[in-house]
Amino acid sequence: MAFLPFWVCVLVGCFSVSLAGPSSLSDLEPPLWKESPGQLSDYRVENSMYIINPWVYLERMGMYKILLNQTARYFAKFAPENEQNILWGLPLQYGWQYRTGRLADPTRRTNCGYESGDLMCISVDSWWADLNYFLSSLPFLAAVDSGIMGISSDQVSLLPPPKNQRKFCYNVSSCHSSFPETMNKWNTFYQHLQSPFSKFDDLLKYLWTAHTSTLEDTIKSFEDRYDYYSKTEAHFERSWVVAVGYIAAAHFPTTLIRTYNFQKGLPPRILVTADVAPFISDFTTFQNVVLFLLNMLGNMDKSTGYLCTEKPSEYSGPLESSSRDYGNNS
Ligand SMILES: *[C@@H]1O[C@H](CO)[C@@H](O)[C@H](O)[C@H]1NC(C)=O
Numbered sequence: 496m497a498f499l500p501f502w503v504c505v506l507v508g509c510f511s512v513s514l515a516g517p518s519s520l521s522d523l524e525p526p527l528w529k530e531s532p533g534q535l536s537d538y539r540v541e542n543s544m545y546i547i548n549p550w551v552y553l554e555r556m557g558m559y560k561i562l563l564n565q566t567a568r569y570f571a572k573f574a575p576e577n578e579q580n581i582l583w584g585l586p587l588q589y590g591w592q593y594r595t596g597r598l599a600d601p602t603r604r605t606n607c608g609y610e611s612g613d614l615m616c617i618s619v620d621s622w623w624a625d626l627n628y629f630l631s632s633l634p635f636l637a638a639v640d641s642g643i644m645g646i647s648s649d650q651v652s653l654l655p656p657p658k659n660q661r662k663f664c665y666n667v668s669s670c671h672s673s674f675p676e677t678m679n680k681w682n683t684f685y686q687h688l689q690s691p692f693s694k695f696d697d698l699l700k701y702l703w704t705a706h707t708s709t710l711e712d713t714i715k716s717f718e719d720r721y722d723y724y725s726k727t728e729a730h731f732e733r734s735w736v737v738a739v740g741y742i743a744a745a746h747f748p749t750t751l752i753r754t755y756n757f758q759k760g761l762p763p764r765i766l767v768t769a770d771v772a773p774f775i776s777d778f779t780t781f782q783n784v785v786l787f788l789l790n791m792l793g794n795m796d797k798s799t800g801y802l803c804t805e806k807p808s809e810y811s812g813p814l815e816s817s818s819r820d821y822g823n824n825s
């Protein structure tokens with residue numbers, strides 16, 4: 496067990512390898528970044544409210560793009576071209592989910608997210624898409640609430656998915672009442688972001704605190720989704736959550752280049768039952784090693800509970816009771 500911190504260092508170390516110079520930072524942007532909405536006025540307006548459909552790839556990506564745009568001024572002091580904006584980790588991760596087919600309907604009951612159907616569709620049955628919903632909507636709505644977007648809190652509303660509507664929240668006030676602590680943590684991050692005295696590592700700490708709190712609040716609601724995947728993919732999902740706890744504790748800097756490099760180690764497609772890391776023939780060595788280590792972290796967590804007791808304080812809160820319902824739609 497004493498080897499565990501060593502493995503985590505290897506993992507985070509792998510993620511930090513330096514890039515052999517991208518020809519341009521825009522090469523590192525997530526898929527269809529240029530095509531995504533870049534300002535609120537790109538969205539539909541109804542009753543003087545911006546209406547965003549986060550179940551469409553481009554519209555959800557647009558929330559990130561606007562967030563990155565509106566927070567760029569706070570990171571300008573660290574590097575040019577918004578490269579050091581630590582919010583890059585979120586849209587890049589979302590882009591990886593899209594590129595690797597993880598936002599599509601895992602049950603295949605619909606064509607949602609497939610080329611044969613609607614490639615832009617985000618499936619509510621996707622475990623990845625559901626967790627990412629909260630890692631896009633909560634940071635976005637909290638930024639609105641913090642005054643960063645230049646509109647008032649009641650001026651934006653998200654559309655519900657076709658089913659399971661009570662598992663989600665759709666505007667600033669209802670997300671605050673469903674997830675008060677997590678929304679406050681995102682607000683705390685934005686308060687520090689707006690302070691000229693905040694240091695880079697402090698911002699990382701507040702960002703990761705809000706991120707892990709978001710996962711703790713929501714992960715139990717989507718446990719039924721694991722059954723839609725192969726055993727290997729479901730195990731990777733569970734392991735991934737454990738790994739995120741460690742990446743958070745290490746205050747991994749989720750800037751553009753660092754996140755891009757880190758993602759080269761993630762599985763480039765959904766895992767099938769026959770996949771055994773580190774021996775997957777269509778994966779790179781880096782991808783095989785990372786998956787092997789991630790799975791090991793997941794195994795240790797499951798078999799010993801060691802990680803549960805040794806988790807850093809930001810990640811040790813009790814999980815919310817399962818299958819809570821939110822909002823008043825159904
Ligand atoms: C933010 O968006 C505006 C309007 O789309 C654009 O002109 C500006 O260059 C963007 N700023 C950054 C830092 O991306």
Ligand SMILES: *[C@@H]1O[C@H](CO)[C@@H](O)[C@H](O)[C@H]1NC(C)=O
Binds near residue numbers: 652666823
């Ligand atoms: C926010 O959402 C809740 C529940 O979905 C709804 O009852 C409320 O009217 C909405 N508030 C605004 C300002 O749109």
